[in-house]
Amino acid sequence: MPKYLKYTLLALLWGGVAAYLLYAGGKVRRHRAEQPVTRIEVEVVDSTSQLRLVSEATVRGWLARSGIKTVGEKIGAVRLDALERLIARNGFVADARVTVSYSGVLHVAVWQRTPLMRLLIDGYNSYVTEEGYLFAVPRASSVYVPVITGTYRPPFPASYVGYAADYRREQMQQIDDKIAELEREKYPLYRRELKNDENIRSLRRMLIKKRWFESSESFGERVRELRKRKEQLRRKYRYEAQVIQSAIDKISEKQEAERRRQKILAKRYEDFSKLTTFVKWMENDDFWRSEIVQITARTTESGAIDLELTPRSGNYTILFGRLDDAEQKLDKLLRFYREGLGKAGWDRYRTINVKYAGQVVCTEW
Numbered sequence: 001m002p003k004y005l006k007y008t009l010l011a012l013l014w015g016g017v018a019a020y021l022l023y024a025g026g027k028v029r030r031h032r033a034e035q036p037v038t039r040i041e042v043e044v045v046d047s048t049s050q051l052r053l054v055s056e057a058t059v060r061g062w063l064a065r066s067g068i069k070t071v072g073e074k075i076g077a078v079r080l081d082a083l084e085r086l087i088a089r090n091g092f093v094a095d096a097r098v099t100v101s102y103s104g105v106l107h108v109a110v111w112q113r114t115p116l117m118r119l120l121i122d123g124y125n126s127y128v129t130e131e132g133y134l135f136a137v138p139r140a141s142s143v144y145v146p147v148i149t150g151t152y153r154p155p156f157p158a159s160y161v162g163y164a165a166d167y168r169r170e171q172m173q174q175i176d177d178k179i180a181e182l183e184r185e186k187y188p189l190y191r192r193e194l195k196n197d198e199n200i201r202s203l204r205r206m207l208i209k210k211r212w213f214e215s216s217e218s219f220g221e222r223v224r225e226l227r228k229r230k231e232q233l234r235r236k237y238r239y240e241a242q243v244i245q246s247a248i249d250k251i252s253e254k255q256e257a258e259r260r261r262q263k264i265l266a267k268r269y270e271d272f273s274k275l276t277t278f279v280k281w282m283e284n285d286d287f288w289r290s291e292i293v294q295i296t297a298r299t300t301e302s303g304a305i306d307l308e309l310t311p312r313s314g315n316y317t318i319l320f321g322r323l324d325d326a327e328q329k330l331d332k333l334l335r336f337y338r339e340g341l342g343k344a345g346w347d348r349y350r351t352i353n354v355k356y357a358g359q360v361v362c363t364e365w
Contacts, residue, residue, distance in 0.1 A: 035075050038104040045111050053092040053112045053141045062086060063108075075100050083108070091135025091161040092127070117146045117279045121297075123158040130280055132164040132273070146279050152297035152305060155268035168269045175262045182255050189248050196240045203233050264303065271305040274323040278307075281327065288330065314346040321355030329354045336360045 040063065042056040063070060066086050068079055080098045087096035087110060095111040113135065115127035126134050127143070134156065156167045208226055210219045275297065282288040294310035309318035320329060333354050340360070341349075353361040 035102075035104050037071050037073055037075060037078060037100060037106050040070060040106045040108065042108045043110070045109055046114075047112070051112060051114060051143060053115075053138050053143065054090070054110060059087065059108060059110060062090075070106055075104060078106065090138075091133075092138050092141075115143050115145045116276065116283065117148055117295075118143075119148050119154060121149055121152055121154075124154065126158070126160075128164075128276060130276070132276060133162065134164060135161050146282065146292065146295055148275070148279075148295050148297055150296040150298045150308075152299055153268075155265055155272055164269065164272060168265065171265055172262060175258050175265075179255050179258050182251050182258070185251055186248055189244050189251075193241070193244050193248075196237055196244065199233070200237050200241075203230055203237065206230055267303055271323065274326070275305060275307075278323055278326050282330075285330075287334070314341070314349075316347075316349050317351050319351055319353040319355055321353075325357075332360060 040060065042059045044052075044054055044056060044059070047054075063083065063086070066083075068082055068086065070078060070083075078100060080100070083098045084096045087093055087098075087108070092113050093110055094113045097109045099107050099109075101107065113127070113129050113133060116130045117128050118137065119126045119128060119134075125137050127137055127145070128134050136159075154164075156164055160167055206226065206229075208219075208222055279295070282292060291311050291313060292309050293312050296308040296310065298306050298308075300306050304322050306322060307320040309320050311318060318333065320326075333352070336352070336354075340362075348364060349362040350365045351363045353363075355361075
């Protein structure tokens, strides 16, 4: 086949494809401008008997109350992105996709977040995911996860919705900004300090010379006056230096207080991360997942988190202590279950203490 004919055929072929695409695109646009939305389909993609945070009825209620037009509205006029934002703004929704079929069916697909544990302490009633995302427990929902009770105070407010790491980062940045703002308050004081130091140096350079034909008595009088003047200025400049240093020290104290607050926040977040990791580890173990029904957490005087575990198998409390070496403590407790409780009896002890390394301390009823 001649080359010119080959290129001509290819050009015609691609021209036909382009023309078809333009025609099809125009037809779709005309269809979207004329075809109304006929009905709504809602699908909660990952809904199971164990995970049911959102229902089809709930989603339909959101759509109805939103004021965004859907059924009867032309496809091209429906604000799909607004519908997605409306649904996704609920903390327990991980993702939402809204599409419209050629025939006018509005399809809403919703994915839920998967809770790892529940914070049920004073003022808090939130789920926490493995990724550290927090959201309020939805009404009329029930997910079986470990429950954290007690006097423990998480490093975020009870109303917070979002990733704990994001909250920590925002708080740390706010503290850094506050420290920097306080540092800027020192700048005028530094300038005053430099000026005062210059005055002190000038004071040292203040000298007088005896004039021609000046009597000793006159010169001595002028020397005494200069000394008196220099002493007055010296006291003034010393007082000014004390005032400046006191003001700088007060600002530095505020900065140190902010740094201490930053360290406390970092420690509290570290403890929360350890708690999340601990619960995750238990949930991945078949035995501990079924054995531990409640975790009571409290904050010690040192600021560390301390745990007590409520088991399913007996009428006793496990004094777990801090979350350092948590896996080793659970291994030690499991050996005691197998070798100690099996012989002594499951109802003999009131508390089982695994806080201390290499030993299990029990108290009887």
